Amino acid sequence: MIEASDSDDELMGRVAGGDAAAFDRLAARHMRRAVALAQRMTGNPSDADEIAQEAFLRVWQHAGRWDGARAAFTTWLYRIVMNLAIDRGRRPGWSPLEEAGDPPDERPDALARIAERQTAERVNRALAALPDRQRAAVVLFHQEGLSLRQAAEVLTMSESAFASLLARARATLKTALATADIA
Amino acid sequence: MTDEDFLRHLDDYGASPERWPPELRAAAEAALARSPALRSALEHAQSFDRLLAGPALAVEDNRVDRLLSAVGAAARQKPQESVVMLLLGRMPRRAVAGFCVALLALGWVTGGWFAGHLDTPAGTAPRGQELALLNDEVVTLFDGESR
Numbered sequence: 001m002i003e004a005s006d007s008d009d010e011l012m013g014r015v016a017g018g019d020a021a022a023f024d025r026l027a028a029r030h031m032r033r034a035v036a037l038a039q040r041m042t043g044n045p046s047d048a049d050e051i052a053q054e055a056f057l058r059v060w061q062h063a064g065r066w067d068g069a070r071a072a073f074t075t076w077l078y079r080i081v082m083n084l085a086i087d088r089g090r091r092p093g094w095s096p097l098e099e100a101g102d103p104p105d106e107r108p109d110a111l112a113r114i115a116e117r118q119t120a121e122r123v124n125r126a127l128a129a130l131p132d133r134q135r136a137a138v139v140l141f142h143q144e145g146l147s148l149r150q151a152a153e154v155l156t157m158s159e160s161a162f163a164s165l166l167a168r169a170r171a172t173l174k175t176a177l178a179t180a181d182i183a
Numbered sequence: 184m185t186d187e188d189f190l191r192h193l194d195d196y197g198a199s200p201e202r203w204p205p206e207l208r209a210a211a212e213a214a215l216a217r218s219p220a221l222r223s224a225l226e227h228a229q230s231f232d233r234l235l236a237g238p239a240l241a242v243e244d245n246r247v248d249r250l251l252s253a254v255g256a257a258a259r260q261k262p263q264e265s266v267v268m269l270l271l272g273r274m275p276r277r278a279v280a281g282f283c284v285a286l287l288a289l290g291w292v293t294g295g296w297f298a299g300h301l302d303t304p305a306g307t308a309p310r311g312q313e314l315a316l317l318n319d320e321v322v323t324l325f326d327g328e329s330r
Contacts, residue, residue, distance in 0.1 A: 018263055024255050031254075032247050036240045049246070053254045060258040123234050142197065142235040148204060163204060167195035173235065174194070 008073035016063040023063075027056050030074065033144075034081050040139045041085035043128060051088065055080045071153060078140070078154045086132045126176040134169035141166055184210035189221050197235075198228035 006025070014022035034055055039048035058080050059066075066076055127135055133155065140151035152162035184192075189211060196203045200211035215221050 016263075020255070020259055023258055024251070027251055027254055031250055032242050035242050035247065035250065039240060039242075040237075049250060053250055053257070056254045057257055057261060060263065061261055062264050064264055119234065120238060123237060138235055141202075142232060143237055143240075147202060148196075159204070163196065170194065170197065170235075174231065177231075177234065 009068045012063060012066055012068065012073055015060065016066070023056075023060050026059070026073075030077055031056070033074075034077060037078060037081050037139070037144060038085055040143050041082065041136065042088060043124060047085075047088060051081060051084045054084055075150065075153045078144075078146075079156065082136055082140075082154060086136065122177065123173075126173050129176065130169055130172060133165060134172065137162065137166045137169050138173070184214045186214065186218060186221060189214045189218075190224060193224060193228050198225050198232045200225075 006022075008026065008029070011022045011026045011029075015026060031052060035048050035052040038051040038055075039045055042048055042051065055077065059077065066073065071079075127138060130138070136155060137151065140146045140154055141148070144151075146154070148163055148166070149159050151166075152159045155162060155165075157165070184207070192200075192203060192207055192211065200208055200215065203211060215225065
C-alpha cells in the first residue's frame with residue numbers, strides 16, 4: 001500500500017521491484033520540477049516534455065541501478081534530465097517569453113514591462129550562448145536553487161570543480177550582459 | 184578575508200554568501216559586517232543574480248497531468264532492466280570489460296583442458312596408423328586405368 005508520506009527511497013525500492021503504482025506516485029511528485037529543469041536547459045517546451053518523459057521512463061527501466069546510499073533520488077533524476085538535455089544538443093536560442101512566464105513584478109507600466117521582457121530575452125540569449133555545462137551550472141545553482149554540493153553531484157564533479165565552472169559561467173555572462181548594457 | 188578576496192568570491196559565487204563554499208562563509212559575514220563598501224557591492228551583485236535566476240517558470244497542471252498519463256502508460260509497456268544487466272550496470276565499465284575478458288580466458292582454458300582429456304576420434308586412433316600417414320613409403324594405388 002502506498003502512502004502519500006512514503007519517501008522517495010521507499011518508492012524507489014518498490015519501483016525497482018516492478019511496482020507501477022509506486023512509479024506513478026514518484027512521477028507525480030517530481031514531474032513538474034523535471035519539466036521545468038528541462039525547459040530551462042532547452043528553452044523549448046516541447047523538447048522539455050519529451051526529455052521529462054524519457055527521464056522518467058529511464059527511472060522505471062533502470063530503477064535497480066539507483067543506490068540511495070550514493071545519491072538522493074532527486075540528484076539522480078536531475079542528472080538524467082541534464083544528460084538528456086545536453087545530449088539533445090539544442091541551444092535554447094530565443095525562448096518566447098510567454099512560454100518562459102511573466103516576470104513576477106507585474107506593474108501596469110507597459111514600457112517597464114517591455115523593458116523587462118527585452119532584458120529577459122537578452123539574458124536568455126546570453127545563457128544560450130554558454131557551453132552546455134556552464135549553462136547547466138547557472139540553471140542548477142541560480143535558477144533551481146541547488147547548493148554548490150548538490151549541483152556538483154548532479155553534474156558528477158567535485159564541489160571545487162563545480163565552483164570553478166560556475167565562476168567561469170558568471171564571468172562570461174557578466175561580460176555578455178555588460179556588452180548588452182544591462183548588467 | 185580582504186575586501187579584494189570578498190569581491191572576487193562575490194564575482195565567482197554570487198550575492199548569497201550563505202551559499203558560498205562553507206569554509207568562506209564566516210569570513211565573508213565578518214567582512215560584510217565591517218565594510219559598508221562591501222555591503223553596497225553585495226546589493227549591486229544581487230541585481231545581477233536576479234537576472235540570472237530569471238522569471239518564475241510556470242508549468243501548468245494540465246501539462247503535468249498529460250505527461251504523467253503518457254509516462255505511466257509507456258512505463259507499463261516497457262520491461263524493466265534484467266538482473267544480469269543490473270549487475271553489470273552497477274560495475275564500472277573497466278570492470279565489465281575485465282569480467283568479459285576473464286570469461287573468454289576461462290572458456291579457452293577449459294576448452295583446452297577438455298580437448299586434452301576427452302576421447303575424440305583423433306585421440307583414439309592407433310599410434311601406428313598415425314605414423315603410417317607420416318611415412319614416406321606410402322603407396323599410391325593405381326586405379327587400374329591405363330592410357
